[in-house]
Amino acid sequence: MEIYNPGSFCGKKILVTDTIKVSESECEKFFAQFNFLELAREICRLSSKLFLSEKMEQFKDVPYTDKTLCEAIVLAAKYAKKEELLAPTDEGLRIILRIALGEEEKNFLKHSDALEMMTLASYEQFRDSPMHMVSRAWCLFTDAWPSKNTIQPLKEIESIVGISYRSILFFAMASLKNGYLFPYDNSSELSSFFGEKLQExxxxxxxxxxxxxxxxWVNRSVPPAYISKPILNSEEIPVGQNKVVYFVPAVNYLYARVTTGIYHDLSNFYNKGAKRNLFREEFGHAFEKYVGMLFDFYLTSFDVSREIFYGKQQNRTVDFFLKKDNELILVEVKQSGIFSNAKFLGDHHSALNDLKNSVGKAIKQIRVTKNLIANGLQELSAFKNCTIVHSLIVLYDRLYNANSICKDLLKTEYGNLDDISVINISELESFLGLQNQNQDFIEILKNKAVNYPTYDFNEMWACAYKNRVDSKTFLKKYYEQVMPV
Structure with a gap:
């Protein structure tokens, strides 16, 4: 099968493949020849190849992503049968993946706007590092969580799900191997290995x-069921077994669900219909502390200052000042970028409204702080002789195309944004992990501003710093706290 590369978009390669587009009746006829359990098992066994992979994975000559496998499972759930029918051959599986790619393409082609298609493609195809997600979540809910906070997230998670958060992360890791699993007969037998008491x-x-x-799974919700509930309950007991089998077509989606997804669970739990959301308020303090922990750990040659209060009303500046010699970086931290309608429907009207309430507020805070420094505010006198090199907005949530499509959407409201870059927390973790001993944080930002202004940071690493290795030094200790010894 041909794979075409017609170009790129801000460092992201655009690949076009030959898909198979079929009508609903043709799709039903094709899938009806397969036994559902056999078909789902064959589809899901491809999932493990996507775990930790940094390249485009292919089955035979057909490229696939987590989204492709989930679309294939949706079709299998809709049309495959319980009867003892065929298991797919390799050629049959190849055709199934091409049909699933065709379903993805139909979704893209509902949009006439190429930039909306790029937004959809980004959220459906790109993913965060599982190690980053697990380590970050554990640190946020333990060391970074202020003890004075009203909410204790580990207790809240256990009350909502019924098991400890560490158990949740452990079971997610244990779901990787085959793409399918059965309920454990004796969970308690794992207690000694796991180092924590597990109930039956x-x-x-x-x-x-x-x-x-x-x-x-068949119902097209927003977000899709394979995002909100990434494990499929087959409702069937295979021959020779005595328990229902569960399928995991996208391990990466499962890792996202038990980390950033838990954040959304807690946020929704504390959404009482009022403007204030206590969890989001307290999480904001924890996330800001987490970013500060990263800066303190990696930027040892910088003076790292937290937000400064000023005036009779005790107004606040940006969250961080990163100073080295007479050069200064302003950093503002926010939780969200865009929400479900913008991510999963590609709706740019929704995206703009979301961005105004998140990135837009950060832009305003940065500009107010710049003016205060320029006007000689006494509380900011330590920075009066500094040259402001650049400004960073750090987001907890993933925001793809942040420095291209998203900034373009915001320009009509906020004007030129060349002096500001948007980075998500995973990119920041990698950025700091890529530091040389002489700590070239400022030089990298300067390089980006001049040569890669529209690139997201991950794409800039791939283009400009191909030989760098992410040490993950800070994150490793938190990963080891979750992983059984």
Whole structure:
């Protein structure tokens, strides 16, 4: 099968493949020849190849992503049968992946705007590092969480799901191997290995919370069921077994669900319909502390200052000042970028409204702080002789095309934004992990501003710093706290 490369967009390669587009009746006829359990097992066995992969994966000559496998499972759940029918051959599986790619393409072609298509493609194809997600979540809910906060997230998670958060992360890791799994007969037998008391029904509670049935997967919700409930409950017991089998077509989606997805669970739990959301307020303090922990760990040759209060009203500046000699970086931290409608429907009207309430507020804060420094505010006198090199907006949530499409959407409201870059927390973790001993944080920002202004940071690494290695030094210790010894 041909794979075409017609160009790139801000460092992201655009690949076009030959898909198969079929009508609903043709699709039903094709999938009806397969036994659902056999078909789902063959599709899901491809999932492990996507885990930790940094290249485009292919089956035979057909490229696929987590989204492709989930679309294939949706079609299998909709049309495949329970009867003892065929298991797919390699050629059959190849055709199934091409049909699934065709379904993805149909979704893209509902949009006439190429930039909306790029937004959809980004959220469906790119992913965060599993190690980053797990380590970050554990640090945020433990060391970074202020003890004075009202909410204790680990207790809240256990009350909502029914098992400890560490157990949730452990069971997610244990779901990687085959792409399918059964409820553990004796979860408690894992206690000595895991180092934490597990109840007999611990694994079943995990499966019940993070799985959904076929009907939910087939229903086109926003976000899709394979994002909100990434484990599929087949509702079927295979021959020779005595338990229902569960499928995991996208391990990367599962890791995202038990980390950033848990953040959304807690946020929704504390959404009481009022303007204030106590969890989001307290998480904001924890996330800001987490970013500060990263700066303190990596930027040892910088003076790192937290936000400064000024005036009778005790107004606040940006969250961080990073000073080295007479050069200064202003950093503002925010939780969100855009929400479900913009991510999963590609709706740029929704995206602009979301961005105004997140990135837009950060832009205003940066500009107010710049003016205060320029006007000689006494509380900021330590920076009066500094040259402001650049400004960074750090987001907890993933915001793809942040420095191209998103900044273009914001320009009509905020004017020229060349002096500001947007970076998500995963990119910042990698950025800081890529530091040389002489700590070239400022030089990298200057390089980006001049030569890669529209690139997201991950794409800049790939283009400009091909030989760098992410040490993950800060994150490793938190990963080891979760992983069984």
């Amino acid at each position: 029904d611990s694994h079943l509670k995990f499966l019940n919370y993070f799985s959904s049935k076929k009907a939910d």
